[in-house]
Amino acid sequence: MTLVRTTARERMVLARDASRQIGLLGDDKKASLLRAIADAIEADAAAIVAANADDLARGERDGLAPGLLDRLRLDEARVGALAGAVRDAAALPDPVGRVLDERVIAGGVTLTKVSVPLGVVGSIYEARPNVTVDIAALALRSGNAVVLRGGTAAAASNAELVRVMREALAAEGVDPEAIQTLDDEGRDGARELMHARGLIDVLVPRGSAQLIETVVTESTVPVIETGAGVVHIFLDETARADWAADIAVNAKAQRPSVCNSVETILVHRDAAERLIPDVAAALAAAGVTIHGDETVGALAPGVVPATEADWATEYLTLDVAMKVVDDLDDALAHIRTYSTHHTESILTADEANAERFLAEVDSAVVMVNASTRFTDGGEFGFGAEVGISTQKLHARGPMGLPELTSTKWLARGAGQVRA
């Protein structure tokens, strides 16, 4: 018996061909498709959990870190949550077909700019099977086909989830080739995906800073960079002490492993004595270790001396860097040097300083007197989040479904020619 196996490129061609059908589906059909996928995931929960158990067993044999094993794990409850997220995406408004501009030009030609699907969305990510379902659901909801390349440690889980989703598409009369996985193609699959200009319209890497850097550097397909967050809070001279402590603890300790958690707290020199002892105590009570400069060390107990490397570190743990700066200009200069352009917040009672900070900090989200943890598609009211873009083209900050669309100009004339 000959086993016919499609190559990565063949699968991407199938996805591109299928994208034409997906792109023309109406709102209701796309929503019902997602509900069918959610139902199928719930119905096949046992098989999904069983496939995931294979991944977990292999991960344990291979000595995967406990944190990674936890991210990999799917139980019945987590499978239910996955299905719930797909139903949430089904309920979102259709991002396709919005009229974005209308004008009448020379001789009465009418121009209409409408939102259209991108076509085929590619994603390269790590061993988190929930991303497989998330990205597929958001891509389909916005009329796109999807080509997935997840971490090999989750290959069995992903294969099962893709099988379930593809069967749901077929049962709904939609071309199942709209969902493809290249997991079994190893590194070659990722490489082909990154070089598939003309087949893949956008590539969204999700995962570590290193993975994103590799994709951004190597890819010839346009990439949306969902980057690392070396996030800053600046406690200005006039920052309120109670807000400083509350926001520092919320921004650092609520969920340290995510990109919107604060990594460096800058403190105005003239407020250092007033603010640092209380803020440090509140952080310590939340289990946070402070890596501080000498002034910080003199004002709070248990401070680990900071080195240059700390200012550039995205800890993603219960650690935070703390540094005293001379003034707002000094804070802005520090942020310019070390920020990854994700989110920065100033705490101040000085309106002029607040406005300068908003205008001069070059980040996707710039805040005054608020926790950096608000940088999130859910918190922004988008209903779903494709990722948080730290680049400036196409999308910046939390991305919802509209960021998975492009535009097209429709021109309707009656024989007009250009003069």
Add this chain to the structure above:
Amino acid sequence: MTLVRTTARERMVLARDASRQIGLLGDDKKASLLRAIADAIEADAAAIVAANADDLARGERDGLAPGLLDRLRLDEARVGALAGAVRDAAALPDPVGRVLDERVIAGGVTLTKVSVPLGVVGSIYEARPNVTVDIAALALRSGNAVVLRGGTAAAASNAELVRVMREALAAEGVDPEAIQTLDDEGRDGARELMHARGLIDVLVPRGSAQLIETVVTESTVPVIETGAGVVHIFLDETARADWAADIAVNAKAQRPSVCNSVETILVHRDAAERLIPDVAAALAAAGVTIHGDETVGALAPGVVPATEADWATEYLTLDVAMKVVDDLDDALAHIRTYSTHHTESILTADEANAERFLAEVDSAVVMVNASTRFTDGGEFGFGAEVGISTQKLHARGPMGLPELTSTKWLARGAGQVRA
């Protein structure tokens, strides 16, 4: 004497630093800056023309083709036109500071999405000195610094234009480092520009398909592809004969060297006898050579037999390919195979076919009963054109000043933390 010469990288750092000042300039200041540049260009017209004469003399010695020499040439009138284009850009509305979204989230944090400059715009282009001024003016008008790498055949002209523009900035109290040229760095300059992630925010190549392909493939900086136009017109079964002849001639012969000129005309088989003789005669009268299939050859005199290569060719000359197709589906399939996703137009009296064409053709601009020559920033009412994007991310179709901006979310709170 030691000559201190800045490297390409040093110049890009200077541009990035200067971009902070440019990005904070108000509408009036940016407009007056551009008017000062226009005045300076006119005042220094003689020096500019003299520098250009050096380029022309070298070009003639090197055997540059007459068309390229013409694109390179600047006389007093063309210098005046350059200054006029800069004044036109000065008069455009400021694309920065537009409020694009507003919302109030958890606990009363207000979110405002505003347009902001991209930062530093890079451009790689050929030996056309007008592009040097065009791109610099549009970048500055939208609050960006600019790093230019023009064709070496125009190096003397570009150097003079850049000198004049930089002196105008300095005279207006603005950091002249906001305009940089890497012309004297040869190929290395272009390579460094394409790899200057973190210094250059977007790269806009302008020129031949080969130049654009090189930039798209090699660049690690985000690129806006301003691509080639293998543009199609489909004469449907019910196309009006008079419109067919008028639009074919306008789309091909008015200015064959530009990307929105038609390259392939597809004709519905059941309309071939009715339409082809007259359309071919009108094209012949305009000096156009038709490269056609057998049916076309049988219906019109002087048709050159078309080969497979013709369907993929962007002639940019008084040549056009013509092919008979079975029906709308066949036309759509041909366009899918050969289109460069720039502009396609259907001529039809059938509304259902018109709507199918608009929905299914995957191009930046899709037209019904109109000349493809309308795909142009000026015709669209943008007042200026940065280029015509054939990619799907960030900008698609004719790009105006707003396409040289990014966005930023401003969040204003009163101590809120995430629940």
